[in-house]
Amino acid sequence: MIIVIDALNKHLFGSVLEDMFRLRGRVFGGRLGWDVTIEDGKEIDDFDNLDPAYVVGLDDNGNVVSAVRALQTTGPHMLSDVFHAILDGEAPLRSATMWESTRFCVDTQRLTRGKDRNSVSYATCELMIGSLEFARRSGIKDIVTVMDPVMDRVLKRSNNAPYGYVGKTVPMGKVPALAALLDCTEERINNVREFAGIEHDVFLTEEEALKLLIHSKSTAKMPLDTTTATTPANRDHKPLSSLEKYFVEQMRAAKTEEEVKSVLDLIEALSDSFSPEQRQTLRQTPWALANEA
Template sequence: MIHVISASNRHLYQDAIEQHFKIRHEIFVEERGWKTLERPDGREMDQYDDDDTIYLLAMDEGKVVGGHRLYPTTKPTMIDEIFPHLAAVSGCPSAPDIWEWSRYFIVPAQRDSDLNLRLMAAVQEFGLDEGISQVSAVIEMWWMPRFQQAGFALKPLGVPALIENAWTIATLIDINESALWTVQQMVGKASVLKRHGPQRRHVAHSERLRSSPVERLLLA
């Protein structure tokens, strides 16, 4: 299952969080060669790992095997502060119902499994549960056909640029029932998320965001 980890239940996942920081260092710094992220303690973390960060971590018998994180765009984000040139056409997203999606990883031993599809399903399922309408992401171009095959609708924020020797683009990805259904059919599971411990909604007015157009008019 993909575990939802936030500030409210992080005390139940201290070991998993530490595992995932070390795995991120192994993958992004040691394997991918992103030396700007290197740290002497072998933990890859940055200013977007704070109490507002939501981690969706895949675990197998207590071991972290994959995951990604979500961060509110109402705060400074990676696209704002590090990659604004990638959003030169449409601007940097900032809204309560848009969250930044980053640090997508899978350990080498799981890369031939269906974990990639389950992680895709997780962001759609969590987003729909929380009233998130879109996620923003900086992705390498080869990801685009993979997401599109899984039913994801992507809207580029600008033109691609060469970053860390890879053509990269900033995009908005829609969170919707159609994409969730498509990827669920591919993975063969109705739900991939596990919520443990105290939980709260992370998106302001999420029920209003999820309501129908008629309900939104009545609430306005």
């Protein structure tokens, strides 16, 4: 299941981004040994401060299992500013219809072998489909991606072979790095879908993603005393209201018991304005988040 996180909705998915940065830390700082900065287990660089788009894969329990970053090439990007050795003296690629795709990673520790929904192969192909479809819908015609030779072979095996390469392969940590070109065509997307056997829409809506995350946290952390929270939050399949989203955001930001209590007090103060069903939903939603460890 794929969600897209950008400058407009990142305040709703802070925990997802935290998990994504930790996954990047394990992959690029650990497994690949790239020269990246790791703080508190998270790999974050200057390009993450430019409000890029992140295409993130979640499993059925709301865990981050894959991710990739999309950045415009008209401004600073990794191939021009960090991996310029790959260009071997060539001018950086810059185009309004070309994006740079970097930090493609999959959680090989959480996922299994094979090709089922919980496999590395499935998550990899789902992320490829999601990133290509997101780019295509955004008017992007081509992607340039910096990767290692292993990922290059994965692309070829997945019916997603690059149509060209830029510059040369250079040493980068434990493995070399190279830059490849992919077109965002329907044919390419269909090729990956056929290889993986994925026919359905891979994207979650914002509301579906929030419900999945809230439900996952409430299921994992629900207190044994059910007098305060008898059912998982918000499982009626109705879209979250703007007010519910606000309470979710405030509860995620709460750092102390006093701050949590302030949010709950605000809900109680406003609850008389809602129907019994709405009051039930509003109370369940923050309780699910409040019981997060």
